[in-house]
Amino acid sequence: MKRFILAITGASGVCYAKRLFDALKGRAELHVVASDRGIELLNLELGLSLSYFSGDQVTVYTNSIINASIASGSFYTDGMVVVPASMGTVGRIASGVSTCLVERAADVVLKEKRKLIVVPRETPFSTIHLKNFLTLDQAGALVLPASPGFYSGQKTMDDLVDFVVAKILNQLGMEQDLVPPYQA
Numbered sequence: 001m002k003r004f005i006l007a008i009t010g011a012s013g014v015c016y017a018k019r020l021f022d023a024l025k026g027r028a029e030l031h032v033v034a035s036d037r038g039i040e041l042l043n044l045e046l047g048l049s050l051s052y053f054s055g056d057q058v059t060v061y062t063n064s065i066i067n068a069s070i071a072s073g074s075f076y077t078d079g080m081v082v083v084p085a086s087m088g089t090v091g092r093i094a095s096g097v098s099t100c101l102v103e104r105a106a107d108v109v110l111k112e113k114r115k116l117i118v119v120p121r122e123t124p125f126s127t128i129h130l131k132n133f134l135t136l137d138q139a140g141a142l143v144l145p146a147s148p149g150f151y152s153g154q155k156t157m158d159d160l161v162d163f164v165v166a167k168i169l170n171q172l173g174m175e176q177d178l179v180p181p182y183q184a
Contacts, residue, residue, distance in 0.1 A: 001057070003029040004172065005070050005080035005109070007102040008045075010037025013084035013121035013146050014045050018058040019165045020083060021053055023176065031070050031077070031184070036085070063100045071104040079115035079172050080106060084146065087122055087129055094132040094139075095178050106141075115143040115169055142171055152179050 001105075004024060008017045032053040042048045053060055058104070061068045069075045075091055082089060082102065089102060093111040093116075098104040109116045118141055121131065133143045144167055160176040169176035 001028055002078040003036060005077055005105055007080065007082040008175035009082060009084060009089040009102060010035050011084035011086040012041060012045065014038065014041045015161050016119060016146055016164055017047060018168065019082045019161050023165055023169060025055060025081045029057045030057060031059050031061065033063055033105065035063050035102055041048060041100060045082040053136050061101055063102055066101050068101055071101060071108060073108050073112045074087035077109065077114060079093055079117065080109045081117045081119065081168055083119035084121040086120045090118060090120060090132050094135040097158045110139050110141060111141060117144055117168060119144050119146050119168065121146040144171065151182060
């Protein structure tokens with residue numbers, strides 16, 4: 001069974017994190033950590049608390065505990081997804097600053113040459129944001145903006161969320177049936 005870290009930070013769009021969690025729950029061992037602002041947005045946008053992200057094969061961490069197991073290179077994971085990724089988190093990861101567990105776990109994933117997927121939900125991007133994305137890409141991360149496509153017949157908000165989550169699942173090497181492959 002694969003093992004993934006799911007990090008939720010303080011950008012709007014926590015619906016992507018919830019949907020990704022729902023798609024992976026029971027199919028992978030999950031390690032969930034959220035920033036304080038990420039927790040606030042779970043409540044504000046979805047009416048959820050961090051306790052939603054619990055269950056069998058799920059471990060939830062406090063972001064302030066920087067020495068948790070997911071912050072060690074000896075803790076093997078198949079990847080980490082930061083969704084949604086705030087621009088502050090993106091900047092700190094890109095510069096190697098680890099002030100909390102989300103940032104430290106991402107730093108470890110990069111240094112161990114494992115898969116890090118960063119899903120920013122921000123627009124427009126400034127030059128600073130673009131430079132941080134380039135730095136992350138050069139360090140081995142994948143920047144996957146929450147930019148849904150419309151060519152698969154998406155009709156509802158859930159369809160748009162599923163489009164982005166399907167892209168994340170594909171990058172994690174997980175089979176998905178949320179969105180069929182594009183057919184011309």
